[in-house]
Amino acid sequence: MAIESIDFALCNGCGICVRNCPMDVIRMNRETRKAEIRYQADCMLCGQCLECPEKAIYLKPGWPKPYLLGWG
Amino acid sequence: MIECDVLVIGGGMAGWFAAIKAREQGLNVLLADKGYVSKSGETIYAGDTAVFDPDAGNDLAAWLEQVDVIGEYMNNRHWNELVFRDSRERLADLRSYGVQFEEKDGRVVRLPHPHANIVLPDTHKFPPTVSEVVHWLPGFPEKVRKHLIKIGVKLKDRFMVTELLLQDGRVAGAIGFSIEGNRVEVIKAKAVVMSAGGGGFRPVGYPTHELTADGHAMAYRAGATITSKEFVSPHSTNPKDPAWPPMYLFFSAGHSAAQPGMYSAPHLFNAEGDEVAARGVAWHGWIDAEYEAHEGRAPLIADLGKRGVLPVSGPGGHGSMFGHATGGIVPVNDDCATEVPGLYAAGDSCGTCFIGANYSGFGFATAHAAATGARAGLGAAAEAKGLGADGGIDEKAVAAATARLLEPLERKGGFTPNWVTQVLQNTLAPYFVLYVKHGDRLQAALSTVEFLRDHIAPKLYARDDHELRLAHETKNMILNAEMKVRSSLARTESRGTHYREDFPGRNDEEWLAWMRLKQEDGRMVTFKQPIPAEWRPDAAKSYEERYPMRLPNEVPGSGAPNAAGEGR
Numbered sequence: 001m002a003i004e005s006i007d008f009a010l011c012n013g014c015g016i017c018v019r020n021c022p023m024d025v026i027r028m029n030r031e032t033r034k035a036e037i038r039y040q041a042d043c044m045l046c047g048q049c050l051e052c053p054e055k056a057i058y059l060k061p062g063w064p065k066p067y068l069l070g071w072g
Numbered sequence: 073m074i075e076c077d078v079l080v081i082g083g084g085m086a087g088w089f090a091a092i093k094a095r096e097q098g099l100n101v102l103l104a105d106k107g108y109v110s111k112s113g114e115t116i117y118a119g120d121t122a123v124f125d126p127d128a129g130n131d132l133a134a135w136l137e138q139v140d141v142i143g144e145y146m147n148n149r150h151w152n153e154l155v156f157r158d159s160r161e162r163l164a165d166l167r168s169y170g171v172q173f174e175e176k177d178g179r180v181v182r183l184p185h186p187h188a189n190i191v192l193p194d195t196h197k198f199p200p201t202v203s204e205v206v207h208w209l210p211g212f213p214e215k216v217r218k219h220l221i222k223i224g225v226k227l228k229d230r231f232m233v234t235e236l237l238l239q240d241g242r243v244a245g246a247i248g249f250s251i252e253g254n255r256v257e258v259i260k261a262k263a264v265v266m267s268a269g270g271g272g273f274r275p276v277g278y279p280t281h282e283l284t285a286d287g288h289a290m291a292y293r294a295g296a297t298i299t300s301k302e303f304v305s306p307h308s309t310n311p312k313d314p315a316w317p318p319m320y321l322f323f324s325a326g327h328s329a330a331q332p333g334m335y336s337a338p339h340l341f342n343a344e345g346d347e348v349a350a351r352g353v354a355w356h357g358w359i360d361a362e363y364e365a366h367e368g369r370a371p372l373i374a375d376l377g378k379r380g381v382l383p384v385s386g387p388g389g390h391g392s393m394f395g396h397a398t399g400g401i402v403p404v405n406d407d408c409a410t411e412v413p414g415l416y417a418a419g420d421s422c423g424t425c426f427i428g429a430n431y432s433g434f435g436f437a438t439a440h441a442a443a444t445g446a447r448a449g450l451g452a453a454a455e456a457k458g459l460g461a462d463g464g465i466d467e468k469a470v471a472a473a474t475a476r477l478l479e480p481l482e483r484k485g486g487f488t489p490n491w492v493t494q495v496l497q498n499t500l501a502p503y504f505v506l507y508v509k510h511g512d513r514l515q516a517a518l519s520t521v522e523f524l525r526d527h528i529a530p531k532l533y534a535r536d537d538h539e540l541r542l543a544h545e546t547k548n549m550i551l552n553a554e555m556k557v558r559s560s561l562a563r564t565e566s567r568g569t570h571y572r573e574d575f576p577g578r579n580d581e582e583w584l585a586w587m588r589l590k591q592e593d594g595r596m597v598t599f600k601q602p603i604p605a606e607w608r609p610d611a612a613k614s615y616e617e618r619y620p621m622r623l624p625n626e627v628p629g630s631g632a633p634n635a636a637g638e639g640r
Contacts, residue, residue, distance in 0.1 A: 002315070019229075022107040022282045024251050024538055039538050041490060045315055046279030048111050061316035063276065 002043030003059055006035050010056035017049035017057060025049075076102040076226070077456040078449070079246060079261035081233045082268035082287060084113030085438050086419025088216050089162070089445030090265040090452065091225045092169070097453035102259060103220065104228040104248065106282055106541070110213035113269055114280060114420070115438065120183075120205040122435035123163045124156035128182055132156065134202045139436075140609070141199045143428015144568045144619065145584060146300065146398075149607045151424040154406060155436075155443040162442035163206065169219040172209040180206045186434050199620050205435040231257070233286070234477050234544050236264065236294045236415065237465050243294065243414035244465050247473045254481065254537035256474055260465060262456035263414050265448045266291055266401060267441075270420035271552040273497050277309035277316065284545035285552035287421035291401040292551065296410045297590045299423035299601070300399040301552075302559035302570045304506055305431065306358040311371060311383050340384070342369035359571050362507045363624040366573075398427050399559075402588065407451025408444050414455065418448035425586060429568020430621075480543035486533035489542035493549065496524060500553055506560065510573045514561045521553045554596060559587045562598040565630065566623055576623050577630030578615070584608050 003025060006017070011034040018026045018035055026049060027038040049057050078094040080087045083105035091103040105112050124130050135156055139147045163180065167173065174181045185201035220227060233248035237258065245260040271285025272278075292298050310316075340348040342364045349360060361372055361384065372384040400423030401410050408416045417423070419441035426440045427433070480486075499520045500506055504513055529547050534540040565579040566572045585600040609618040615628040 019108045020111045022112045022279075024230075024541065027252065042281070042538075042542070044274070044279045044281040061313040063315035 002040055002045055002063060003037055003049060003057065005058045006037060007054075007056040007058075008032075008034060010054040011035050011052075012054050012056075014053065017052055020048040020051055022046060022048070073258045073260060074102065075260045076100045077262050078102070078265065078452045079104065079259050079263075080265045080267060080449070081246065081290075082113065082266070082419070082421065083107075083109035083227070084115035084267065084269060084419060085118075085441035086267035086421070086445035086448070087113075087265070088115075088220065089165070089442050090267055090416070090418050090449035091220060092165075092223065093446045093449030094265070094453040094456075095223050095225045097450070097457065099453050099456055100226075101224075102226045102228060102261070104231045104233055104246075104259070106230065106232045106251065106286075108229045109220065109227050110217035112282065114283060115441065116213050117279065118435075118438045120207045120435040121159070121163070121438035121442065122156075122203050122205050122433055123159045123180075123182070123439065124203075125160050125182070128204070130204065131202070138199070138202050139426075139428055139432045140607075141620065142201075142430050142432035144430060144578065145428065145603060145607065145609050146303070146425060146568060146586065147428030147432065148425040151426050151440075154447075155424075155426060155440050158443035158446065159439045162439070162446060165446070166208070166212075166216075166442070170215040171212040172215070174207045174209065182206060201433065203433040203435070228259075232541050232544065233259075233268075233290070235473050236290050236412075237469060237473060238294060238412075239463060239465050239469070241413060243412055244463070246290075247470070247477060249477060249537075249540065251541055252537060254478075254540050256477055258465065258470055258473075262459045263416065263452035265408075265416045265418055265445075265452050266410075266421045267418040267445060267448070268421050270400065271549065272305075273500055273549055273553070274493060275307070275309075275501075276314045278307060282545075283420075284548045285555075286545065286548050287417070288400055288555070289548035289551045291410065291412065291415060291417065291421070292555075292589075292591060294412045294415065295591065296412050296415065296417075297402040297588050298400065298555060299402050299586050299588050300425055300429075300559070301555040301589065302563050302587055303398050303429050304569045306362075306507065306569060308358070308361065308384050339375040341373045341375060343371055344369055348372065358569075359507075359623060362503050362571075365503055366508050398425060398429070399423055403444075405451075406447060407454070408448035409451055409455075416448035416452045418444040422448070429570060477544075478540075480532050480534040481537075481540050483531070483533035486531035487528050489532055489534070489539055489546040492524065492528055492532060492546050493542075495528075496521075496546070496549055496553060499524075500556075506556060508571060508573055509560050511561060511564075512574075514557055518554070518557045518561065521550065521557055524550050525554060555589055558589060558596055558598055563587050566626075571623060573625075575630045576625045577627040578619055579629055580609065580611070580618070581629070 013033045018028050023042045025039045025043045026035050029036045077099035078101045080091045080103045083103050091101050095101040139152050182204045185203050187201045230251040233246045235247050236243050237245045243264045247258050249256045266287045268287030269283045274281045374384050400421050401417035402423045410417050422444045505517050532543040534543045565575045565583045567578050584603045588601050589598045
């Protein structure tokens, strides 16, 4: 399902994933000071969040919405 | 209110060059981007750029012929020459910004076009390629970002510009908001460079969802002319994990130039086990694959030889993923100025018609973005310098633009951007709308798009700052859809990636012309711009010589007399 999870224990709150995401999927939680997946449906699987220095982010090839292809 | 001399909207290759060149003129330059400059846009996925170098033995006439034949004479030769001639300097610029390239003995390694050494199955056909590319090494966007900061370009990351602000008929700035926190800000500028990329419809399998034709849409609304929206950028995917991007890397035979002869183009088989002859346009027999599906012989399988077998599915949702260096805002001079005073266009936002009706060479889009970016930056800087003290922006106009910007957030209810985007995709993604086209089906799609434009778009609502961005992007995608469908309807022939089932052939008598569109009295009108006589194909050559790539059910010269031109 696109970006799948951010490991709460591993996240160091650096914000690189928030910054890198072109689709604004990830936001910083002001209370916990950790990154969280806020708008998963807009993940386009570019993988730029995987720059995470703590390797706390997991992606899966799936898609949160129904697939729509030109034909299939 | 923020003030600057030159505002650059969009931070990919074109925006980088525009900002750097304007800044080098000693001006106050602001670069705004929806994402984070160096992580946004399309440039970051590119691996190479074309560099024309006479000292390396490159022949300009041969390069131009490549674009003519593959671009099917829809390329602008003047811009081809400008970009090719600029490319060596842009390469030197990039190196001076710290970008590293594949080098050997201190020299950048020049590689033949990836198709030049490809081993083709007998069933494949594409014209010879002579252009050459160079590869940069990973991390190049970060290098450019550092350089931008070093020389004093102000970066405004995660800021979406929604509208150009005009004062007395010229662009005087823009309005937008911070993606996080929806803080609205007006940016006053003496000149604006639009370098916000091309547009698509959030395709599955390609990370181009932020390319929602914002630049084309903003310029169109400000009065600019847009060109060549009927051509598409076909990229297929795989049915197993359609959202997982790397499919096209296999299908495009990779960068075979790095290891000549190593790769071969894939053999394509249909569901009945027959090999599909890939004789059509856009490199990989794309139109042949679409037509197999149309005839009920999908799924298709690509046999990649040693690399295994890959199922292939239709492109869906691309409908011109990003219209690389073809459609866009029409420039009126070599500095990429547009018809809207004070507005410049660069990169995929700029409709130079550089590549023509097909993607005519690897690395062309980045070379085009670099060249037009630099030119637009210098042009905008010269104009900004000449203006002296700038006037203000009418407060009422700012208030009205602010209200338009925030409107989706003010609404208590309506339609969510995600749902509207899905409806739009459902309308345009099926292969039979923007790939295998037909007048009746385009008309049907247009009815839906017009309904979305008139009834749904005004009722888009946003529940938070994130959805505010999506709402504006959705409006831009609806406008982009109307442009693509109207241009496709108007061009009553087939050419390049524009294939009309009802007119399955190129018609040189009627259609050696670009399809332009603009706003007149609030309506979108299409009109033809003839290709200069000296750039047309030699009429003494046979149809097959002029057009070596074949179309399904081809009827040479098919096409109707001018259906455009009267407006709609």
